[in-house]
Amino acid sequence: MRILYINNDGAGFADHVDVADGTTVSKLFEQRVSNGRPADYLIRVNRQPAASDQVLQPGDRVSFTPTKIEGASQA
Amino acid sequence: MPTFNRQFWRAAGHLEHHLKRRVDHGPPDLPSFVCFQRLRVLTDRLHVMEQRRLSVSAKSVSMALHSELDRCQSQITSALEAMSTRCNVDAIPTQACLYAELIALATEFDRCEVDLRKGTLSVVTECIVLEDLDLGPFQISLDWKSAHGSTSKYVVHALEPSCPEYRSHITHPHVMNDRLCEGEAQSALRQALQSGRLTDFFQIINRVLHTYNSSSPYASIDDWNGTNCQDCGANIASDCSHCHACGDALCDDCCTCCSICETSACVGCLQICPGCENQVCSHCANVCERCSKSVCPECLDTTTQLCQECDNVAESEDCEPANGETADDCEAGIEVQPAGLGEVAVPA
Numbered sequence: 001m002r003i004l005y006i007n008n009d010g011a012g013f014a015d016h017v018d019v020a021d022g023t024t025v026s027k028l029f030e031q032r033v034s035n036g037r038p039a040d041y042l043i044r045v046n047r048q049p050a051a052s053d054q055v056l057q058p059g060d061r062v063s064f065t066p067t068k069i070e071g072a073s074q075a
Numbered sequence: 076m077p078t079f080n081r082q083f084w085r086a087a088g089h090l091e092h093h094l095k096r097r098v099d100h101g102p103p104d105l106p107s108f109v110c111f112q113r114l115r116v117l118t119d120r121l122h123v124m125e126q127r128r129l130s131v132s133a134k135s136v137s138m139a140l141h142s143e144l145d146r147c148q149s150q151i152t153s154a155l156e157a158m159s160t161r162c163n164v165d166a167i168p169t170q171a172c173l174y175a176e177l178i179a180l181a182t183e184f185d186r187c188e189v190d191l192r193k194g195t196l197s198v199v200t201e202c203i204v205l206e207d208l209d210l211g212p213f214q215i216s217l218d219w220k221s222a223h224g225s226t227s228k229y230v231v232h233a234l235e236p237s238c239p240e241y242r243s244h245i246t247h248p249h250v251m252n253d254r255l256c257e258g259e260a261q262s263a264l265r266q267a268l269q270s271g272r273l274t275d276f277f278q279i280i281n282r283v284l285h286t287y288n289s290s291s292p293y294a295s296i297d298d299w300n301g302t303n304c305q306d307c308g309a310n311i312a313s314d315c316s317h318c319h320a321c322g323d324a325l326c327d328d329c330c331t332c333c334s335i336c337e338t339s340a341c342v343g344c345l346q347i348c349p350g351c352e353n354q355v356c357s358h359c360a361n362v363c364e365r366c367s368k369s370v371c372p373e374c375l376d377t378t379t380q381l382c383q384e385c386d387n388v389a390e391s392e393d394c395e396p397a398n399g400e401t402a403d404d405c406e407a408g409i410e411v412q413p414a415g416l417g418e419v420a421v422p423a
Binding site: 006008009010011012014042044047048063065066067068069070071072 | 175176178179182248249250255256257258259260262263265266267270272274275278279282283284285286288291292
């Protein structure tokens with residue numbers, strides 16, 4: 001099934017991706033954010049907080065936003 | 076199901092209109108030929124200044140050239156982003172989508188306000204606390220009418236500012252003059268705004284405010300409340316003088332310097348030369364080989380490596396008479412022969 005996957009980490013990513021039917025939020029996270037922990041991200045499905053075991057539906061909008069994003073001072 | 080918010084619906088319509096304007100805005104705004112001519116003139120002038128070693132003039136021209144290049148770059152970047160949007164018209168969110176974003180925004184943040192007249196969308200964060208430093212809440216305001224490509228204007232304003240000592244224009248380690256230095260969030264912010272993902276946009280800024288990057292702040296948290304002079308304890312600015320030897324912060328009154336090399340130092344790291352009573356740092360001081368006192372280079376005899384006092388003592392010790400010598404002999408420097416030297420017994 002096709003969902004909108006958004007990852008606001010690093011350079012950012014936002015595009016439609018295909019995932020297997022029955023994929024849960026946690027499963028998608030494991031597949032897409034291999035080096036991260038769910039606790040270090042704000043996870044939203046259709047702009048709402050979601051449980052890790054929530055099963056994704058076709059057309060869902062899933063976003064992962066890191067809780068720690070470093071700003072800087074301009075050189 | 077949340078109740079219909081008419082103001083948000085109208086704001087979503089305005090936002091959709093402004094986002095579309097980026098596409099229907101006519102040809103991209105490129106730097107003019109005059110701009111490139113000016114860049115060439117400044118570059119040539121800088122080259123001449125440097126050849127003639129006119130450093131002050133060269134610096135002034137460098138700054139002008141830098142400013143002009145920066146302006147050119149901004150124009151080219153905006154034009155590039157406008158072209159990117161044109162190439163991806165389908166990515167412009169609909170009014171319904173933007174309305175959903177605003178509803179979600181109001182859920183993520185306690186306060187979410189729309190000003191249709193000014194064309195601004197604002198949220199208020201919770202109190203930002205970084206390493207026990209309470210910076211208070213911040214208002215993030217997006218001016219959608221200034222949208223040019225993905226570089227709309229937004230400000231990050233401290234509602235209960237807590238500024239570092241002597242720097243009231245810094246309200247957060249990464250916010251100066253209400254402008255956030257985006258750091259690693261820059262690209263994600265541009266993409267979120269370009270796509271109309273308002274919730275992501277404000278949430279990314281919020282996360283930057285909640286994160287302290289100790290390697291590159293406008294002002295570090297350690298120095299936020301200033302520091303204390305290590306000698307007298309007075310509260311001083313963080314960019315105060317420091318002792319070159321031990322690194323301690325010093326106020327203007329307590330900061331002294333070595334009389335030889337003139338580097339700044341605290342009283343504890345300077346020694347008083349017993350000869351001339353000048354203050355000398357450990358790098359400049361020499362040690363008398365006899366008494367081990369530290370003296371300045373001018374008060375140490377380079378031949379004997381002795382201080383004046385020890386040198387005098389050594390001289391007087393050299394002149395003390397041995398057995399059979401008189402003080403006069405000693406002073407005359409006559410070498411005294413032992414009694415009977417060169418004498419032979421002469422028979423009667």
